[in-house]
Amino acid sequence: MPNAYFKRILFLVLISMAQAWPAIAETTSPARANELERLVRQDCGSCHGMTLKGGLGPDIRATALDGADAEAIAQIILNGVPGTPMPPWRPLMSEDDARWIANYLLTVPDP
Amino acid sequence: MKHFFSGLFILALAIVITGTLYADDTDLRGTGDLGIIIERATGSLLIIDSTTRTTVNRVVGLGDLSHASAVFSRDARFAFIFGRDGGLTKVDLLTGTIAGRVLQAGNAIGGAISDDGTLVAVSNYKPGGVRVFDVETLAPVADIPAQWSGGQSKTVGLVDAPGRKFVFTLWDAGETWIADFSKGNQPQVTKFADIGDRPYDALITGDGRHYIAGLYGEDGLALIDLWAEPLQPRRILNGYGRGEEKLPVYKMPHLEGWALAGDRFVLPAVGRHEILWVDRKSFAEAGRTEVHGQPVFAVARPDGRHVWVNFAHPDNDTIQVIDSLTGKIIKQWKPGPAVLHMEFTARGHEVWVSVRDADVVQVYDARTFQKKAEIPAKSPSGIFLTSRAHKTGL
Numbered sequence: 001m002p003n004a005y006f007k008r009i010l011f012l013v014l015i016s017m018a019q020a021w022p023a024i025a026e027t028t029s030p031a032r033a034n035e036l037e038r039l040v041r042q043d044c045g046s047c048h049g050m051t052l053k054g055g056l057g058p059d060i061r062a063t064a065l066d067g068a069d070a071e072a073i074a075q076i077i078l079n080g081v082p083g084t085p086m087p088p089w090r091p092l093m094s095e096d097d098a099r100w101i102a103n104y105l106l107t108v109p110d111p
Numbered sequence: 112m113k114h115f116f117s118g119l120f121i122l123a124l125a126i127v128i129t130g131t132l133y134a135d136d137t138d139l140r141g142t143g144d145l146g147i148i149i150e151r152a153t154g155s156l157l158i159i160d161s162t163t164r165t166t167v168n169r170v171v172g173l174g175d176l177s178h179a180s181a182v183f184s185r186d187a188r189f190a191f192i193f194g195r196d197g198g199l200t201k202v203d204l205l206t207g208t209i210a211g212r213v214l215q216a217g218n219a220i221g222g223a224i225s226d227d228g229t230l231v232a233v234s235n236y237k238p239g240g241v242r243v244f245d246v247e248t249l250a251p252v253a254d255i256p257a258q259w260s261g262g263q264s265k266t267v268g269l270v271d272a273p274g275r276k277f278v279f280t281l282w283d284a285g286e287t288w289i290a291d292f293s294k295g296n297q298p299q300v301t302k303f304a305d306i307g308d309r310p311y312d313a314l315i316t317g318d319g320r321h322y323i324a325g326l327y328g329e330d331g332l333a334l335i336d337l338w339a340e341p342l343q344p345r346r347i348l349n350g351y352g353r354g355e356e357k358l359p360v361y362k363m364p365h366l367e368g369w370a371l372a373g374d375r376f377v378l379p380a381v382g383r384h385e386i387l388w389v390d391r392k393s394f395a396e397a398g399r400t401e402v403h404g405q406p407v408f409a410v411a412r413p414d415g416r417h418v419w420v421n422f423a424h425p426d427n428d429t430i431q432v433i434d435s436l437t438g439k440i441i442k443q444w445k446p447g448p449a450v451l452h453m454e455f456t457a458r459g460h461e462v463w464v465s466v467r468d469a470d471v472v473q474v475y476d477a478r479t480f481q482k483k484a485e486i487p488a489k490s491p492s493g494i495f496l497t498s499r500a501h502k503t504g505l
Contacts, residue, residue: 042449042467043424046362049195050151050177054218055236056265056282056311056363080359085309085327087359092425 027096036093036100044101047085052105057086061110073102142187145204146454146496148465148472149179149192150489156192157488158204161456161463161496164474164484168207174198174214180221180493183500184246185228190495191246193222199233201249204497211249215242223271226319226503230292232269232277239263241279241290243298252296259284268313268324268366270504272337280310280324287313287324287335287344306333306344311381314366315504321394323347325366327381330354334394347394348378348387357382360405362423367505370411370418372435377418379406386420388438400438403429408452411435412477413459421450430464432480442480446473451491457498465491 028036041050047057058064065073077098080088089098145167148157154176158168173179175196182191189210192200197216200209218237224230230252232243240257244250257264257279264281272278275292287306290298308328315322324333330352335344364379375397376389386409388398404426410419418433427449432442448468455462455477464473465488472491474484499505 038468039424043361045177046424049175049218051175051195055178055195055220056267085311085360085363087361089359089361091359092361 028100032097033100036097037104040101040104053110060105062106062108063110065106067106070099070102070106073105074098077101140205142204142497144497145187146463146494147181147190147192147202147204148463148486148488148491149176149181149493149495151176151179151467151492152490154194155489156190156202157486157491158202158207159463159472159486161461161474164486166486166488170202170207170209172209173200173202173212176492178220178492181495182222182224182231182505183495183497184224185500187497187500189246190497191222191224191231193219193233195219197233197235197237199231199244199249213244213249215244215251220265220267221269223269223277223504225271225275225277225292226273227275230275230277230296232271232279232290234266234269234279236265239265239281239283241266241269241277243277243290243292243296253290253292253298255288255290255298255300257281257284257288259286267311270313270315270322272315272322273319273503278313278315278322278335278337280306280313282309282311285310287322287333289337289342301342303335303342303344307331307346311363312366317371317503319503323366325364325378325381327360327363332378348389348396351380351387351396351399352383355383358384358405360423361425362405362407362427364405364407364409364423367408367410370409370415372411372415372418375435377409377411377433377435379409379420381405386418386433398438400433400440402433402440403431403443410453410455412462413455413457417441417477419453419462421453424449427451444480447471452493454494454496456496463494463496465494467491 048060049055052061053059078090080086144162146159154173155171157166174194177195190202197219199213199215201211203210216235219235222233241255243253264283266279267282269279277290280287287303289301292298307326310324311327313324322335331346331349333344334347370377378387385399390397404422406420420431428445431440434441447466451467452465462475462477472486472488
């Protein structure tokens with residue numbers, strides 16, 4: 001009985017910790033992160049270039065983004081930019097995915 | 112006897128001096144069945160033999176090859192590779208070596224070679240415009256900055272046209288320009304304004320007569336009949352989207368080699384999961400076929416009977432084949448993750464298909480759809496066979 005009780009406490013503690021952490025820390029698995037990195041390089045790369053320095057679409061490397069708000073970038077990824085070729089990616093990814101990509105773009109040094 | 116020995120000596124001397132010139136016959140080969148496969152992530156390319164379906168060589172050190180394309184010299188010995196980073200590299204297919212390389216801009220999108228084989232032109236994003244180089248030396252010949260009110264425009268849809276001309280289109284400015292080098296290396300430039308909103312790519316028909324630019328910002332395409340006097344762009348397939356809201360386009364379609372299938376041309380629609388059929392004489396819409404996703408390439412088999420279509424992310428694992436007589440899909444399968452390009456052999460007996468995320472190029476029998484070979488390649492994208500050397504617009 002005490003054993004079950006401690007398990008329950010441990011479970012509640014873990015749950016509350018998970019909720020306290022930023023979304024990016026615990027909802028994007030390493031496997032998903034790999035998929036997203038590939039998506040950024042290869043598929044965002046269709047317009048922004050594989051090194052992200054721009055093509056038909058603009059340069060989206062960290063220096064060019066110049067510390068823009070991650071949440072704002074995530075919203076652009078999810079909703080697209082109406083009137084431009086930037087499409088909404090919401091049908092293909094979760095909000096956490098978009099936040100992961102926004103942080104990735106802001107933190108990966110320019111090649 | 113004396114004559115015999117001096118003859119032998121001269122022969123020996125000749126062999127020493129000329130070296131490989133008298134090499135065994137098996138060392139000699141033509142280039143007509145060679146081709147290249149771009150390995151986009153590693154800045155390398157494979158030289159392939161399309162008869163034996165094997166890799167002959169790998170050439171490295173070509174820079175950023177994402178979205179790279181290539182044209183060939185008239186003798187089909189040299190490939191000119193247009194890299195994303197502005198690199199223009201001349202590769203010798205026989206020796207598998209780099210014969211010349213210039214970094215001609217910061218960001219480039221493609222190129223073309225003049226009909227006489229003397230000029231190679233590159234279409235640039237940064238700075239915008241088009242730069243033209245000597246095929247032999249890669250020395251600069253002409254610089255066409257593509258100035259408009261917003262600065263230098265990104266250029267797209269650069270093709271060769273008969274009579275030592277290049278035709279290209281300004282993405283930002285919505286203009287098409289013709290650079291005529293027929294009177295020398297100072298081009299005479301003719302400009303057409305207001306062809307449409309954000310032209311994203313263009314092509315020229317195989318006879319060199321019609322130049323067509325696809326528009327991202329409008330439902331329609333811009334057509335210039337290069338035989339007409341005076342030259343006058345006109346709109347075709349106006350409103351093909353019927354004003355409906357566009358579906359998201361996760362990769363822009365490519366207009367490459369206007370696919371003539373019987374009496375109709377075939378085109379990928381933008382923002383619609385359709386390919387469009389166009390009457391070859393009137394350029395009026397002649398039907399449409401609903402397809403699996405946003406089409407990227409719609410490539411006709413050289414005889415025109417079948418059209419092979421691949422798709423943008425997230426539907427890029429699939430190929431559909433359409434019968435051009437009926438407009439019906441007759442075959443559909445999934446070659447693997449990220450099918451990027453399809454290239455027919457000159458007479459259309461086989462098709463080479465790059466499957467980027469499987470690191471493989473597949474070769475299919477174009478009639479039975481049977482897979483005949485798989486060639487390992489690192490993130491393969493564009494496939495270019497030397498038969499392009501003899502075709503306008505490729």
